[in-house]
Amino acid sequence: MRLQFILGEVFRGLRRNATMVVSVVLVTFVSLTFVGAAALLQMQIDKLQGDWYDLVEVSVFLCPEGSTASTCAGGEATEEQISTVERTISTELDDVVSTVYFESKEDAFEAFSAQYPDGYQGTQLTEEDMQASFRLQLADPEQYQVVDEVLSGRDGVEVVEDQRAIFEPLFLALNRSSLVAVGLAVVMLVAAALLIITTIRLSAVSRQRETGIMRLVGASTLFVQLPFMLEGALAALLGAVLAVIGLWAAVQYLVIDWLAESVDWVEHVTTADVLTIAPLLLGLAVAVAAVSSAVTLHRYTRV
């Protein structure tokens, strides 16, 4: 009975303020689409990082002949220097490095020849042009700094190189664009909140007669305010549902049907990921609506 009555009030209110309600729906739709897009982009970045960082290694290049680095003053790295480096890796970096692989000049030349059987840019290179190195897989790719600190500057080590550095510009760009999306989302969420506040206020003012009588005959504060709260929450929720549908369609048609066809060598976000963030978006919509109602109703329907 009470529920039916309150729902009746809610729908009457929604109908009376139809234009405002539509604008609330649209603004929450757009803002939550941005939030969702940022979240999906972040998920995509995580997937790429997961994929690629497993493949990349830290290379510890050993001094070749004629290097100008100060640690290579003694010419090509000696057997002794190499075994010192190897020992250091197995003792000091034991918990950071998961696998160690020594690539000798021969190995390097073999790999090179396999990749460029006809020589590199017209020059036929020999085994002597290759450089020996340790290839380290790190347990945690983020620990690169530790490896660098321990091994750089040792005699016989020319340079420590993190292959991840190759991907950094890409990830930087992706991270920045997801930050931009988040920034836009925040601005739009503020707009949504303000719009919900205005809508509820309008609704409260247009129903002042009713609420006045409700308070007069002893309706509880919650009973007076609930229809307004539900009104705001319902409009915001509708916007969130639209955002989820929009993101789902975008992932389905843009990513899965199109991007994944042409760029099939990386893992992509899926519609399942959209469903994962759906509760987040719905929750955010309800939270924004709740905060807005709390701000407004406190002032307009006080007992």
Next chain:
Amino acid sequence: MIRFENVSKVYARGARPALDDVSVDVERGEFVFLVGASGSGKSTFLRLVLREERPTGGRVYVAGRDLTRLSPWRVPGLRRGIGMVFQDFRLLPNKTVYENVAFALQVIGRPRHHIRTTVPEVLEWVGLDGKEKRRPHELSGGEQQRVAIARAFVNRPKILLADEPTGNLDPTTSQGIMRLLDRINRTGTTVVMATHDDEIVNEMRRRVVELSTGRIVRDEVEAAYGRREEILPQVGPVAVLDAPGRGVPARRISVRPEPGDVAAERAAEQAAARGVDPPPVEVDEDSREMSGAMASRAEEA
């Protein structure tokens, strides 16, 4: 039932107090007229009883509860035990007569079956049988006020407050409304009515509390309105809307009651004669609490 102890109310800092050190005690079941010039504090008095306002000083007790200490979430409970009617009726224009009265029960969460039986009863009791489906604009002023009274009374409050309920009505219609309020009072409900209407006060011979610029200047049982020129402001021989000056014919002579009001009054009288009972008292938390509080106060006294 209602007790003011040295109550003062100042709306804005520095303004003249709307009520100034008012002490008054209204017994359970009493009928009290609150008279005084415009701005003397009558509406303020009623709003304090409803706790729409809080006193600046002193204490207000209603049914034994100290309203100055009542926590906000208990205010709805207090108001369920008080009915209130106004000069301008305050009906919802897009609801029917039935819906207007039912609304008061719906919003306090009364079950549907209770509403379905109680609302027709109270409508018959106030003389509006057969007009359930009309909207307020299809009713005369007197009938609209009956709807408002039905809405105030449908939850069987212990107290009925009326702020110039006859202010917009002609004399005959006003008399009908007064008979209705009197019947409500005879069911045991305490009635406090603010009014400017000297004829009504003189006719009813009930307790009169007169306010003047926020102070009680008279409190008499079975009293008359008092000398008109003492209560109304001195405005000279010019007709000012609701404060006629001395020597100006009273506004009410030429007004004739509308047929609907006469019919409603007759129907109400007939219902009363047939022995139609007022709607039963709903025993719920609030009223039980209120009667309990009353009983304990009575024992104290």
